[in-house]
Amino acid sequence: MKIIVASKNPVKINSTQNGFSQVFPEVSLEFIGYSAPSGVSDQPMTNEETLQGAKNRAKHIKNEYPGASFWVGIEGGIEDTEDGMEAFAWVVILSNDQTGHSRTSSFFLPPKVRELVLKGVELGHANDQVFEEHNSKQKGGAVSSLTNGLLGRTEYYEQAVILALIPFVNKELY
Template structure:
């Protein structure tokens, strides 16, 4: 099975490789067609679906995987969120969400100004390339859960759904 991941970000591509071990995996840049910093569950989920669908258009009989990180409110508290989508060559779509973590209040203003969380995290954590390394989830969980591992959980949910429905 060939899977095309809608990103070249190593945390996303490696997450898919960790779960779909014996499959061909490639990462390509495709647009999410949502805000560069998605600001709700709905927008983040739609970005993942859009990426996955675009990937299936690249090569016949390929599977597309879209992984999208965003932020969302629960009441007045801002959380990190993430969504994934797997689209089969026949167009079946599987969707899943993963871990959430409360974000510090001081990140809210730059996020509302449209600055991507990855860029904010570099400055906040005094690190370089947080978005392609541990991610905000890694920073705020003391590296007990990395961005790659967070996305791997989502990919596991996608794979499990695909396998379940494919055997029926």
């Protein structure tokens, strides 16, 4: 089974690989990552924009690289609410005849990170500045920084990948 991930980011590829391997443990799986445009802001600022980015990435790679079994788009985003700046991601999985999607759990960013993001700094760069890290979005991300490494970005996205696969393993219900 060939799965194409709409990113070359190792976090997104690994979370997809981990999720699919758990859902399809008896199947031989091949994963390929390709860069794909999101068609939204570099830093999606709403739930809707983040979901649209994941959809756009999945649709783009499906059109560009036909012949796979699944195409996966993952988009991280934020939304500024009255309670603070919430961080999350959307996962969209396409096959030739179905779509599955799921959102990760969410968490709130510290005020210093929020302040930088509101000034136009992408979350990954804001996180690097506040936590004195380098390229954290291709590693543990803000979620790892804030949980002292208990939860990394790969594990964080993995659960949403599994949940987005629900329609594919329960075809009779969807």
